[in-house]
Amino acid sequence: MSIEPKNGAVDVAPGALKIGATGGKLTTVKVSDKSGKEVPGTIAADGSSWTPSAGLAVGTAYQVSAMAADGVGMIVSVEFSKDVANKDAVAKGITFETDNGTAVKGHWFDDRRLDFRPEEYWKPGTKVTVQYRLKSVEIAPGVYGTDRDEPFTIGRSKVSTVDAAAHRMTVAENGASSDIDITSGSDEHPTWNGTMVVMSKEGTVRMQSSTLPGMTGSPYDLQVPHSMRLTTTGTYVHGNYWSGGAFGEDNVSHGCVGLRDVKGGGDSTTMGKFYADSLVGDVVIVKNSVKKETLDPANGLSGWNVPWSKW
Template sequence: MVALAVGGVLLMSAACGDGDGRDKGADAAGPVTSATPATPGAPGGTAATAAPKTSTAVLDVEPKDGARGVAPTALQVSVSHGKLTAVDVTDKDGKPVQGSITADGTGWKPAAALAPGVAYTVNAQAKDAEGLIAAATSAFTTALPGKQVSTDDNIADGHTYGVGMIVKVEFSSGIVNKDAVAKAITFETDNGTEVKGHWFGDNRIDFRPADYWKPNTKVTVHYRLKNVEVAPGVWGDVDKDEPFTIGRSQVTTADAAAHQMTIRRDGKSTTVPATLGDDKHPSWGGTMVIMSKEKVTHMNSQTVGLGDEYDIPDAPHAMRLTTSGTYVHGNYWYKVDLFGKANTSHGCVSLKDVEGGSDTSPAGSFFNSSLIGDVVTVVNTKEKTVSPDNGLGGWNVSWANW
């Protein structure tokens, strides 16, 4: 302890850990205080000091220090008789957790739920009305997920899709916290295209822009579901990024009345004869999207509830349009050339082909020029508009209702 007399006033200066043990009871983390002037007649001739001032701000951190098995949504910091000045939360690797102090300065919450099964540390500070600082710390570990829901979508990293591509995301069990899940799946585009999600039931959400994608758009889907409680006690399973590209523009119109199919690719149109669903089995109306492509597929009427009406083991150049079984495909089995003249199919759009498939046939040419995600719209059919959840039929929902 060093004493210095200035202008008749004795000022006190203390040094930490001076080795004589006299200051070992001092609280190094406590608020800074000032000594009082010397008091005449004080015992031993030393100055009498006033009680140190302590901040009246009272901090509360939840979860408490040492807590384990904490719900990832439990973290919050609050203060009474003061205002928060800083809240720093980091995981075991030092990665900061984003969050914000409330407008009135009395609370703080993270921007999103914490990750399950991770250790976190909280350091919080607040000031009272006199500017005195209070501090609090807490170290805790979040609970491991008791159950996870699996996530599956219809895109692949780095692939190129048509301008009508709709990203379909399906979950292995029902989602309760739909808003949280939708916010945890975001789309980044190189041209600012806005993308929104639409729920079909509790297990599926589809994403698309207001209009068809602009050709050559670069898109990345960001999944951040691991920190999301999708239903009580159930958590998301994936944090990942999936990039894909939109290719050239191809939009096709199949006219059931004219028995023709018009392909408009990058502004140029080609028309080919076709046959669509007959009067008993009219083709779905409205806009559909190519979901998959198969060089050869087995088409059996029993799989679509039509009994024994047909069984074709090797239908060539098949492109699926609906979950219920609508295709654009090649047809080689007609004995009479009915393409462009009549509607004779069981609901599919059929183009002329040969057995085994020919790359130069109308069906083969269309197959080879098409991408998953290309648009096919059926007009002038007697059937109603396809359901928006039958395949990728979401373009039949207005943007206002999406």
């Protein structure tokens, strides 16, 4: 979620306020002046932005409160800039309040990363508040945290299951399902098996073969439309306009999951529609890839691959 101008900004033009959600979808936006009077405005139909009905008043301070929805697979990942010396105290200092009693637990991946999730995927509509109470906790020698609350809401359920052997993806959303022809990783560059989560919606991304270790086949340098990141190491589900008749027939990618698209990305293409309907936190499961191992649970928001008993 982005709010411009930044907190504390002064000498701001009346029409400068911009509120947007680049991954999730805005659910509530409240802008008010010092007296509590709210500014009328509208959330866009796709939930990507909020626009005031008129310019704001000059010489006035405003407070913005906005909330966005994440998908049912959302994992809260807390990363520290220094090794955490007192892990127990830090874990106890971060708690979750949910409106339906969903229990949330943390899991340390290393000395600087603590991820949180429930046992099963979140229930759609769950309202969550992360409560950080670290002001009095010595995280590292001489380093203390802060106290703050961070609310978010879980959106609708969307779980997409890629069957790499069948070159198909089944999309289950709100009780309905549909099948999409895809192409995934080739035998030389197979897609990871396992459960992944959409980390970010990045639009058009430049992808180059020179960045891929052990690259085989023809080199490439492409502007790839409708790219959604699934792992830190660069697994995406994205638009593909160069693979011809591979969709539903063959796996020819270098590890990503490709859906039919056009150069530059089209809103009405298979991937264009899938991208527009996706949220950060949506689940993508890959099975039957020739890659035998399951991806590292620390690679992206992939903690769903850790059994609850070990979480």
